[in-house]
Amino acid sequence: MRTNLTSATAIALFLSLSTSAAHAEEVTAWRLFISDHADPKVTVIDAVDGGKLDTFKIKGPASLHRSESGRTVFAVQGSAGVVTGIASGISFEDHGEHGDIDVEAPKLAGLEITGKKPSHFVEHDGDFAAFFDGEGVARIISEKVVLEGKSDFREVKTDAPQHGVAVAYGSHVLLSEPNREKPDELPVGIRVADEAGAPIGGIHACPDLHGEASSGNILAFACATGLLVVSHGDGTPAIRHLPYADSLPDGKTTTLIGGRGLQYFLGNYGADKVVLIDPTLEGVAFRLISLPTRRVHFAVDPVRAKYAYIFTEDGQLHQLDVVKGEIANSLKLTDPYSMDGHWSEPRPRVAVAGDRIVVTDPLKGVLYLVDATSFEKTGDIAVEGKPFNIVSVGGSGQTHEGE
Amino acid sequence: MSRTLKLAAAMGVIASLPITPSVAAAENLKVVASFSIIADFAKNVGGDRVDIITLVGPNGDAHVYEPKPADAATVGSADVVLVNGLQFEGFLQRLVEASATKAPVVELTKGGEVLRNTEEEGHHDQDNAAKGEAGHAAEAEEGHEEGHHYHGESDPHAWQSVHNAELYVKNIADTFCAADAAGCDTYRANAESYGQQLEALEAEIKAAVAEIPEDKRTIITSHDAYGYFEHEYGIKFLAPEGVSTESEASAADVAALIKQIRQDKASAIFVENVTNPRLIEQIASETGLKIGGELYSDALSDENGPAATYLEMMRHNITAIKGAILGS
């Protein structure tokens, strides 16, 4: 059954009218935003009832990013050379110790940032930095501006095109430094710049820089030699290098995600291993976990802080206990998706929507729903085309009369 | 009921149940203390019968602490977890959930008189993300008044009154007795003798305050950590930041404070060990107040510092306050 948004809002209003303002109604809403591997579109699905809410036509196949607040979803279309902003329609207003939820229809926010080969897209404290590899330029915009329907971005340039990354870090910008000798290779470090892009200090070496994530108040970049760990310094960002432990086998992290609720990082480490990282620990910062086969994708659980999920090429979803540092459960979901072949081929992706883990199966055109508590498959949702990248937005909050 | 309140209620229930001693006689009680001041109390009560691990160490700020997977493992293997409560440890609920601990999680402020910060605050939109995911907590205390939201936030810094410190100590002794009945006499005796030191401390603080002229008893610190001290001993504290260090003071807050300082004729200004001194330095230079030193608010100093224990911390603070005011 499909519940459209107008009626969902109406129900919420009705419920809150039937109770006093002091006893506001608790409303839960979750939305899945799914891009297609081949077609230029983003499909929006109501994760609560499985119904399709909308499909947005964009310019090219996209990778998706959701903002920390959940109010915005970005479709980064590398081949089409554009970043499109979508207002998720779900927002929370925090009143200190309780939160209000507001649910509206999702819509294109009106933001389009064009440029050559947009790639890495990073949010820090409500500022988004899209890096355009083909130009070596970062375009930075705040969520506030995006939601006002404007496209007023600022631009910070690096010296050369590169497969790079930028982070708008308060009144500073962190920029990847291109490899001058071998322009086709990965960046060699991070440079701190002021808001206008003027460099401050030297380069923080980070050979083969690829992979960035935040967890709590720490930001990290993955390098061939270890991690660059960024924290709030006195005036300027404090950056230190955390080398891989001697006990680790040869390898490096090239994809990094950050824990929510618990502060940690999870990175790939070779094709069939992952590494749990606590950058605040000296000596024992890294815990290596072997997977049964090669890793396809991973995601942290923002609700149950103890767990992260890893999908492997044998079609299994694994529940990683980040406290114990071991795989607690595994669940076969799809046919095998071999990691042979190009990295960008259609393969499953994982997202967490409240109490459900959602896994895309692009070749079958299906999303699988897994109950996060029982770790059992509870259903699936058919999606036209090749559902590929997925992000979820939502939560629970109160709706008040007259607000 | 909010998840936080449910959890708090659950903790209260667990804590009040008789606990089957899970510790062999020869083995020490494994105690986790959420922050350094509680760890010091626990050490004084537990003596050599307990092993204490502190989550937020010396000079650490528990308001904004980010728990690590290793902390969850620590809590998971504890016999007893001692916390302040009153939402001081913003990380507590997610840490306890992640740890799946079976140990009682005891709020040491329970049974005490709670001060509330009734100041109106702006909307804090910046930390929506965690809420959106972790579920929005419905807060029973929150009320509407003239169309505004008033938080009526609990002030968690109860230890700043020595009178309350005695309550922490009593609650710790009760908890240790429940978890380790064989050691109960020792815990009670330790609590008794430490209680005498607390009483002596309180008398010293009151005597020191009495020497400060009444019209000079207004001072400035970084955040509202001294409500209980003010309530108990009659020194008025003003601060640019609220009862939590989580949200930064706005420029308007700072301007209002500077105006207030001039009107109230504040006698001294202090940096705190758990917060960045920058803002206080700025206010000091704008108002001409000289910084009177460093006060210890939400954490002890390290072993070599002037506030390595609670008793030292409180003596250091009142000495610094009195010195700065009378020296000004």
Ligand SMILES: [Zn+2]
């Ligand atoms: Zn505090």
